[in-house]
Amino acid sequence: MEHLRVSEAQHVISTSITRLGTETVGLEQALGRVLAEEIRANRDLPPYDVSAMDGYAVRSSDLPATLNIIEDIKAGDRPRLVVQTGQCARIMTGAQMPQGADAVIRVEDTQSLTDKTVQIAKAVRAGNDVRPQGEQMRDGEVVLTADTEITPGVIGVLATTKTSQMCVYRRPRVAILSTGNELEAMGEAVDPYKIPDANSYALMAQVQALGITPVLLGIARDDPDELAAYLLRGLEYDVLLVSGGTSVGVHDYVRPTIEKLGVNMKFWRVAIRPGHPLAFGCTDTTLVFGLPGNPVSSMVCFEEFVVPALRQMMGYSRRYRRTVTARLAHAIKFRAGRTEFIRVQLRDDGTGYVANATGTQSSGVLLSMAKADGLLVIPSDSNGLAANEQVTVQLLDGTSYQSELGFKE
Template structure:
């Protein structure tokens, strides 16, 4: 790729997603399936309910007995959930029945307790007629044997866990979680476990990235800090190339000590792009080496986190089997002007506050320096300013990616 090439955000995202693949299918215990994506259609193993049941606590009757506008009927049996009625009811009889209990033969309606009263002789007074089928749940109303109840691609939520238990799916087919390695680079970095040195920079990128990926169900491995030395970097990169995804923080720009691109090329990696027309996050490398997809992330912490949001998280969610891979975008009204020079799209860290009508108002978190992590920590979302824009005016409607929520959509930003 020519050195001067700057891909648009959309083209770069499309190229990354062209290298996405869903993980192999594995079966995991139902108790561990929350949040995962079902990899095969799940079918019902029975009719549910398995027979006609009562939807209410009440009395099973023959609707014909109440057709004249009511009746007084003796109770001839009592059926609770789990019972198997052995006798049919005949004309002029009723049966006390509990919610979920099977309907006795001969009955075609249920009248709830609160719509009846008991006379002095113990007979049940039904003051009004009811239609056949009243308060009855029919056999197979919830699910039919062999019918697909959960399609491949469904996300496992608590309700889905209940459905899986209902069809006795003790081991759930899901897409394997990708393995991810995170490598920080730079002689200037001070590791968390190092002694305090006021002249060095604390290494925070790998921890922020770790948290971003943990939030979507990934458990990355941190590989530590590699020095700005080609041999040291080569050794560290080789440790990461046996993962599905390798994220390298720093060393991807054009400085004489930025060795990530040349070392990757020397290792046989194919570079697909290394600059994107976006701010922050311009010096982004994307490469592949066998089955490993490699991102050379900018060293500035906010730039690194924005690139993870726009490129890495969508790729990982596709690997997990999700259809909705991109952060949800919502319309907002701008509380102030936002300056912008055309040429690159921009992501501005903003807070979101609803007004009385429910409209979200976006306000800058303050400094938009790509090294200011506090502005990212305060942000509810990223205000998107298109590359063609010459600025946005106060009161205007714009789009914001909600990075503080866990909602996603199928399409990327325009």
Template sequence: MRSIREALDAMMPAFTPRPAERVGLLDAAGRHLATDLAVRTDAPAFDNSAMDGYAVRAAELEDAGEEAPVELPVAGESRAGGPPPAPLPEGAAMRIFTGAPLPAGADAVVVQEDTERRGDRVALRFAPKPAHHVRQRGSDLRAGEPLLGAGAPIGPGAIGLLASQGIGELDVHRRPRVALLSTGDELRDLSEPARPGSIVNSNAYMLAALVRSVGAEPLVLPRAGDDLDALTTRVRAGLEADLLVTTGGVSVGEYDLVREAMERAGVEMGFWKIAIKPGKPLAFGAAGATPVVGLPGNPVSAFVTFHVFVAPGLRRMAGDPAPHLAPRPVRLGDPFRHRPGRTQLVRARLEDGEDGPVACLHGRQGSGDLASIAWADALVVLPGERERFEPGDSVAALPLRAARAATPAFA
């Protein structure tokens, strides 16, 4: 039975980035860049003022101060979006506004608060150094320098940056397409009436939502009952996607037929068990370049193992160079005891404590408690070699979503 790390080391090479496709800028949101991009134009594109005030020659104001202002004639103005300003005459100042081009000959800006307008002249009470309040051309970005590298996430900030560079289309990795196959005679769809012994196929909805949450596209296949021929047909259909994920049928029951159906469909299986709780009966294999993951049918086990094993693979397929959940050191808020032997991932909610974040464990950690996965915002990793864990123990938590607060962070 493989450890979690051994299983991931065996699985991740099968999840290769999808080919690039060119999309519009807004359609790239949430995707990963497939190629390196260079700066197209200097930013700022021209020397401009960082403040409202007056453009001047710094050398002409060396003796200016509060008690001895220097008075100069005002030679026109420069405003953002206006006509290009004329060159600044020697011995003069020009009215200038934030973002406006600096006139030729000027090398500094005196902020408006340090001046006094006197008709067509201005008294300047500050001696600026060259480049004072000037945003110089290329001070942020220079043409030809790297802009964003392959693998970079395209979020709102990146979209704003790309738009500022005049980039309206870009090459990103295609979203992975994931076929989801639920197995078992006991399953029924939401639209079907209840029948004795049946349960709603909640895994299909949960996994489709999880697939979308990592930026992939779910394809929910018609569920398959405990029939080998039907299962084989469904598996073959699922292999047309970039990844096939099945739920149920991977343990050792008489009607757990998924393994045989996979073999008949041409899937070469790698392993069937992992030292993890919940989720021990997890299968992995591949048919050619298409990886196949068999998750446990229990919804809690499927939820946990998706986050640990499937989500990183999908992020890698989407071009993400850092696909794994980043562990966060926390302290336990509750005692916990488990049987040694398997690493256990327990559902928890992270809260602020006096000495840092505290993981408050859900009171019911059974694999059938669906309410716990709706409640939890983290999975706490409890090593398999220990039996007892006490409040205050330092452990690692895998946050499942960004932290939010009910009150502002500002005083």
């Protein structure tokens, strides 16, 4: 049976995806979504020349000089008087520049003589500490293009243009199904002959991390009719994640059952470790991922194949986990032939990131994933890595923050 390379499998998935439709959300719900419309400025900002500092609005040609203070202007005020030669206005950050003045002198560069006069010893050029009208945005110009990911900074720009509602790509509806007679549901009593269903919940959390609330369908037993009934429910969603049940074994009902339901299966095997077996198919309306029954393998396959797919559906241009370069703390032996993902912890030793494998890499040990900061990627043509070798690590959830400040102030 042919094994696709990781990027080939990603390509097959990607070409099966059409971006989802759009919906309108309020500014309070928009963080993390992707804009489906462009946003234009609805005014000049600043709406007029404003002071960039607390100080005095002056005629630059007057300086240095002792000037008469004709007015106090604070943000939101309209200046009443024109600044003539020998005059200035006391002005606050963000306040409108009065007519006649062309520069601002910061208050710390002046000496107050009386309440009505100020002494300015230095000269400045026209425009000093003035923010010109339209510097931030010009009425009518496009300030945010469609396909912009809505970060906090973008929320600030949307508020600036008074965009209280906006069109964004909708999120996929995702269903999660576990399969296997050996699985014990969360609500069931502990049975020493069963294995708790970790996959449904680990996948739930991976989906939640993308801002999507998935539906857990439950556990389908190894029975074709029961499985078909669960799969039919799953095909009502945009994405169906099925874990377990796709191995080569004789007790495998998933493959025939899923094909009988009209799912066009695109591949059944990928050269990835851990990650055996991994399958993908689709109907006109649903993507179906067959993930390994092993929780670590299932989580790794989710990261490599499902994350980019879900993000593509939601309109993101950034689809892949961020990678950083690290130095490997110790040698790693393994067999060539598949792209391998090693769970590692990262620390910064002052010269950069150092990667350490998180204990046993047995795909049965979910704690290795729980403790991991990232996935070290070993190319399929590599026969092993030496200590101190430079490696690439994909950062996992929870690692966008670090324990140390990380910079020299």
